[in-house]
Amino acid sequence: MEEADIVVIGAGSGGSAAAGRLSEDGKYSVAVIEAGGRNTGFRTLMPGAIAMQTPATNWGFETVPQPGLNGRRGYQPRGRGLGGSSAINAMLYIRGHPWDYDHWAALGCTGWAWEDVLPVFRRSEANARGADAFHGADGPLHVSDQSFVNPGTRAFIDAAASLQIPRNDDFNGPRQEGVGLYQVTQRGGERWTAARGYLAERPNLEVICEATVERILFEEGRIWGVAYTRDGTTRMIRARRAVVLAGGVFGTAQTLMLSGIGPGAHLAELGLPVRVARDEVGGNLQDHLDYVAAFETRGRAFLGRSLMGSLSGLGAMWRWFRSRSGVMTSPFAEGGAFLRSDPSLPAPDIQLHFLIAIVEDHGRAKVTAHGYSCHACVLRPESRGTVRLKSLDPRAAPLIDPRFLSDPRDLAALMHGTRMMYRILEQAPLADYGGKDRYPFDDDETLERLIRARADTIYHPVGTARMGSDADAVCDPHLRVRGVEGLYVADASVMPRLIGGNTNAPSIMIGERCADFVRADLR
Numbered sequence: 340m341e342e343a344d345i346v347v348i349g350a351g352s353g354g355s356a357a358a359g360r361l362s363e364d365g366k367y368s369v370a371v372i373e374a375g376g377r378n379t380g381f382r383t384l385m386p387g388a389i390a391m392q393t394p395a396t397n398w399g400f401e402t403v404p405q406p407g408l409n410g411r412r413g414y415q416p417r418g419r420g421l422g423g424s425s426a427i428n429a430m431l432y433i434r435g436h437p438w439d440y441d442h443w444a445a446l447g448c449t450g451w452a453w454e455d456v457l458p459v460f461r462r463s464e465a466n467a468r469g470a471d472a473f474h475g476a477d478g479p480l481h482v483s484d485q486s487f488v489n490p491g492t493r494a495f496i497d498a499a500a501s502l503q504i505p506r507n508d509d510f511n512g513p514r515q516e517g518v519g520l521y522q523v524t525q526r527g528g529e530r531w532t533a534a535r536g537y538l539a540e541r542p543n544l545e546v547i548c549e550a551t552v553e554r555i556l557f558e559e560g561r562i563w564g565v566a567y568t569r570d571g572t573t574r575m576i577r578a579r580r581a582v583v584l585a586g587g588v589f590g591t592a593q594t595l596m597l598s599g600i601g602p603g604a605h606l607a608e609l610g611l612p613v614r615v616a617r618d619e620v621g622g623n624l625q626d627h628l629d630y631v632a633a634f635e636t637r638g639r640a641f642l643g644r645s646l647m648g649s650l651s652g653l654g655a656m657w658r659w660f661r662s663r664s665g666v667m668t669s670p671f672a673e674g675g676a677f678l679r680s681d682p683s684l685p686a687p688d689i690q691l692h693f694l695i696a697i698v699e700d701h702g703r704a705k706v707t708a709h710g711y712s713c714h715a716c717v718l719r720p721e722s723r724g725t726v727r728l729k730s731l732d733p734r735a736a737p738l739i740d741p742r743f744l745s746d747p748r749d750l751a752a753l754m755h756g757t758r759m760m761y762r763i764l765e766q767a768p769l770a771d772y773g774g775k776d777r778y779p780f781d782d783d784e785t786l787e788r789l790i791r792a793r794a795d796t797i798y799h800p801v802g803t804a805r806m807g808s809d810a811d812a813v814c815d816p817h818l819r820v821r822g823v824e825g826l827y828v829a830d831a832s833v834m835p836r837l838i839g840g841n842t843n844a845p846s847i848m849i850g851e852r853c854a855d856f857v858r859a860d861l862r
């Protein structure tokens with residue numbers, strides 16, 4: 340039987356950070372089990388290859404039919420392989436608002452206030468701008484300004500500024516509100532995944548790829564190992580000290596339930612013995628629902644499918660291969676804004692992403708027209724969903740039900756946010772491009788119909804193994820799973836509430852903190 344002091348399940352954003360920190364001083368042997376591959380090809384390294392992912396790098400999950408979205412199945416891309424979703428995302432580095440973390444603390448997550456997490460964000464970061472009160476310069480996660488910016492993105496920022504929306508050159512600085520360019524997790528024109536930052540080659544760190552975890556092994560309330568399959572063979576690895584579960588918001592809940600930790604009635608329906616009854620495992624699912632406006636333009640000021648399939652597009656790729664520069668370093672979602680729909684709110688509740696191309700159905704629809712699009716999402720939705728087992732096969736996708744728009748407040752907020760977005764899109768100098776709206780609306784009835792027909796996730800699910808001080812919480816504030824000694828969770832599953840922004844940076848911070856907690860417990 341294989342052995343390690345600590346076994347980490349999943350090499351995504353949180354898992355990579357936890358494994359990297361736990362192995363860095365050489366005190367513990369650490370084994371990482373990852374379902375995907377090593378993600379070293381150009382589709383990972385090239386920032387502009389976002390739309391070129393394959394099933395080898397993207398799980399490509401779907402939701403169950405969503406009544407709030409006209410019965411449509413939503414798309415849920417999730418990264419597969421080293422780096423997890425940090426290997427396929429748009430690389431935007433956003434931490435959320437300080438209020439989010441203070442709110443976590445108020446909900447019973449002791450030690451998770453802004454003053455507690457800011458030092459961890461700074462510790463993790465290697466910001467190209469250097470260190471200051473909000474940023475670090477020596478961490479493993481490289482963060483930089485964009486090297487290529489489309490003039491249309493600057494026009495979007497100028498249009499917002501004309502409406503007295505303040506310019507903001509650092510959404511992770513003294514204030515989040517305003518409009519500006521996003522910083523990205525890149526270095527030298529290449530994507531910088533969590534795995535690149537944290538999973539250094541060390542004699543005490545073993546990374547096992549192409550391996551599917553079947554269940555967590557524990558007896559008498561104490562963790563002792565992990566069962567997994569690789570190359571068609573079932574294997575076991577003994578964890579002498581701890582297991583850190585970081586399978587992502589869907590995978591973590593699935594693995595817990597397959598191990599007999601979860602809602603008793605649901606497990607019993609599938610014939611699974613209930614070893615630790617935890618009704619909230621797979622519950623509390625929250626996600627950012629997103630509506631996209633799309634505008635066609637003449638000429639080639641913006642990107643289009645015809646460009647990327649042309650000699651010009653091949654030239655852009657060749658430029659990247661040659662010098663790591665040009666449009667293929669773009670995250671495409673180059674600019675954005677954080678807005679308050681009500682000035683009395685403690686933090687912005689609407690986020691915008693401005694893209695230099697028309698994106699339909701998550702980029703899967705073939706749109707030949709050139710143009711731009713803009714996304715609006717409600718940052719703190721009220722709807723709550725679930726993750727449940729579809730079968731006892733760990734390779735089968737779980738049943739994902741975000742229950743989008745099940746709370747009517749979310750529809751009202753998204754409609755408000757969409758109208759705020761359109762005010763910007765209708766202003767010069769962006770309007771000077773003469774964009775033709777592909778989905779115009781004049782009244783609330785039409786807008787609601789468009790939202791129910793077109794809205795979907797912007798890829799920020801959280802909450803399915805929430806932490807808290809109450810007895811119902813899956814994890815305590817030190818990320819220990821209640822009822823199983825030596826088992827921790829280190830991903831966005833533990834978030835009690837969705838933060839106001841993109842979730843990659845917070846997931847890395849969670850992984851860092853989990854490593855701190857494990858080390859403290861093992862002393």
